[in-house]
Amino acid sequence: MAILKLEICSGTSCHLMGSFDLYRSLDFLPRDYKEYLEIVKVPCLGKCGEGPNIRLGGKTYTHMTPEEIKLVIKREIDKLRGGKDGC
Amino acid sequence: MAVNRHVTEPVKLKRRVLTEVARLAWQGKLAEEIDDLPEKLLSMGKERYRCCEFKEKAIYAERIKLALGLGQKEEYKKKRLSELLPKALEFPDLADNQVNVINVACEGCPINKFFVTNACQNCLAHPCRNSCPRDAISVVQNQAYIDQNRCLECGMCKRSCPYGAIIEINRPCEASCQIGAIKANTDRKATIDLEKCVECGACMVGCPYGAISDKSQIVKVIEFLKTEKVYAIIAPSFIGQLGQKENPGPFLKAMELLGFTKVVEAALGADIVALEESEEFIHKVPKELDFMTSSCCPGFVNLVDKHFPDLKKHVSSTVSPMVAVAKYLKQEDREGKIVFIGPCVAKKTEAYASGVIDATLTFEELTALLVAKDINVSELEATQELSEDISRSGRGFAEAGGVKAALNGIMEKSELTWKPVNAQGLKECSQQLKELIRGKSEYNFLEGMACQGGCVGGPGAVVDGKFTGRFLQKLCQKTVREKATDNTVAQEIRKKLGTDLHR
Numbered sequence: 044m045a046i047l048k049l050e051i052c053s054g055t056s057c058h059l060m061g062s063f064d065l066y067r068s069l070d071f072l073p074r075d076y077k078e079y080l081e082i083v084k085v086p087c088l089g090k091c092g093e094g095p096n097i098r099l100g101g102k103t104y105t106h107m108t109p110e111e112i113k114l115v116i117k118r119e120i121d122k123l124r125g126g127k128d129g130c
Numbered sequence: 131m132a133v134n135r136h137v138t139e140p141v142k143l144k145r146r147v148l149t150e151v152a153r154l155a156w157q158g159k160l161a162e163e164i165d166d167l168p169e170k171l172l173s174m175g176k177e178r179y180r181c182c183e184f185k186e187k188a189i190y191a192e193r194i195k196l197a198l199g200l201g202q203k204e205e206y207k208k209k210r211l212s213e214l215l216p217k218a219l220e221f222p223d224l225a226d227n228q229v230n231v232i233n234v235a236c237e238g239c240p241i242n243k244f245f246v247t248n249a250c251q252n253c254l255a256h257p258c259r260n261s262c263p264r265d266a267i268s269v270v271q272n273q274a275y276i277d278q279n280r281c282l283e284c285g286m287c288k289r290s291c292p293y294g295a296i297i298e299i300n301r302p303c304e305a306s307c308q309i310g311a312i313k314a315n316t317d318r319k320a321t322i323d324l325e326k327c328v329e330c331g332a333c334m335v336g337c338p339y340g341a342i343s344d345k346s347q348i349v350k351v352i353e354f355l356k357t358e359k360v361y362a363i364i365a366p367s368f369i370g371q372l373g374q375k376e377n378p379g380p381f382l383k384a385m386e387l388l389g390f391t392k393v394v395e396a397a398l399g400a401d402i403v404a405l406e407e408s409e410e411f412i413h414k415v416p417k418e419l420d421f422m423t424s425s426c427c428p429g430f431v432n433l434v435d436k437h438f439p440d441l442k443k444h445v446s447s448t449v450s451p452m453v454a455v456a457k458y459l460k461q462e463d464r465e466g467k468i469v470f471i472g473p474c475v476a477k478k479t480e481a482y483a484s485g486v487i488d489a490t491l492t493f494e495e496l497t498a499l500l501v502a503k504d505i506n507v508s509e510l511e512a513t514q515e516l517s518e519d520i521s522r523s524g525r526g527f528a529e530a531g532g533v534k535a536a537l538n539g540i541m542e543k544s545e546l547t548w549k550p551v552n553a554q555g556l557k558e559c560s561q562q563l564k565e566l567i568r569g570k571s572e573y574n575f576l577e578g579m580a581c582q583g584g585c586v587g588g589p590g591a592v593v594d595g596k597f598t599g600r601f602l603q604k605l606c607q608k609t610v611r612e613k614a615t616d617n618t619v620a621q622e623i624r625k626k627l628g629t630d631l632h633r
Contacts (some may be wrong), residue, residue: 053373054507054508055372055384055497055500055505055506056501058372058373058497059149059592060137060142060493061141061142061147063137064136067217085507086506087508087511089506103219109136120166
């Protein structure tokens, strides 16, 4: 089912800036969103110093917060769903 | 009631400052570039936090001073960072007063302590008005209203309201300090009462503006790593702090890459302490004392010293695990430098006073050191392993109840009455101490830990204590030796150190 790859950087720079919190925040994502996601931990996304960073469906987002990561995920998945339903 | 800790914006600010100061120190460019650092840090953050960039830069400058190890002193004000640097490199302020309020960063939270919420029904009885000793409450627009100029903050109205419509709000720093050591000054800025403060660091975590911070020794440690042979003593709560869950290998590899010659677990000292302290207990209780307390947590020892001075003789005279290991290392190599790395702020003062430890870092500061040297721990291939000598109970010292459990393992065979209890957080510690004074307590040994959850919940940790606790338990499951008595190396070191193991 998962069609959107979510890569969370767990490099030391992002770790210090709270990438662990990003993981934890995904626990609160509704299941119908979560099932679209394939979540992977990656060692670096090449933007150290702007972290914590994620890559969602190939696009990199910097300075993520637990609040923003959920917004980004919902927005991207809503786009996918919208396309599928033909709205 | 451990609170979930998050990497909030003020936490990020602090960590960014530590990282950038460390980067300049590694590169040997502190003198040339330190004056440009506030500007650089300003451009790194994504958003503006304060009223204007001038205030933000002023706050960054103060944070940089703390990162360099300078206290918040009057004589450092209005001086350029480069002007202060030669003085900073002599490290004049590291002995004590680790916790500092950054005055410019303190919002002086304008808090009226009692506040009527919309839950007020404007009832007929008006117990709030009747209970107020100063007639400070009137009814305005169908709701009770407190005249803050008259309010005594006695709380009678709050207690009398049948709807619970009146709430009490506290300044976060004051609410986080369980021993009343931080108060608002006349200008509403927070000030720490040094007579009362035990340096637990709870207010640093509590302040939502990040206006309270500790002095760092990162520059001192970097200088050591560049020129000297350096030993690291790591607190047992190290596990998972760099993001590798219960796998200790990458942590050890990273320490090697930073330039540490050898890494020793403080848990080795915990095994030594468990052996020594249990024997001390057998000697002293009940012959000399009716009860004894642990001595490994410096926050707790400070609590007894400053708030319960009559009980000082009840604190075990055994040194802390950190000091035990440091004394052993100094015996082995007089020239080498010793750095303690843990989650603790109070340890900075304890380590300095011990005379055998040359510098102290928190896990947060260690991680900044790694980032500044571009070491990415998650990319490391590591085969390093922890020492097999150390026991499960030694590693368990990092969690509340761990000291009690370690001593249990040794004392269970003793014929003496052994009734241990543990307390976590300064409030609980104070309560237990009060009961012991009154002679009302059924216990004769108290394990006191200043932080909620024990050391894993320390203010200098990177990872939330709840998770560190889980990683630690997994590590302990893999640990072969069960108790301190199974650690033969600890027994040998204990013999060698002899009376050196007492304060």
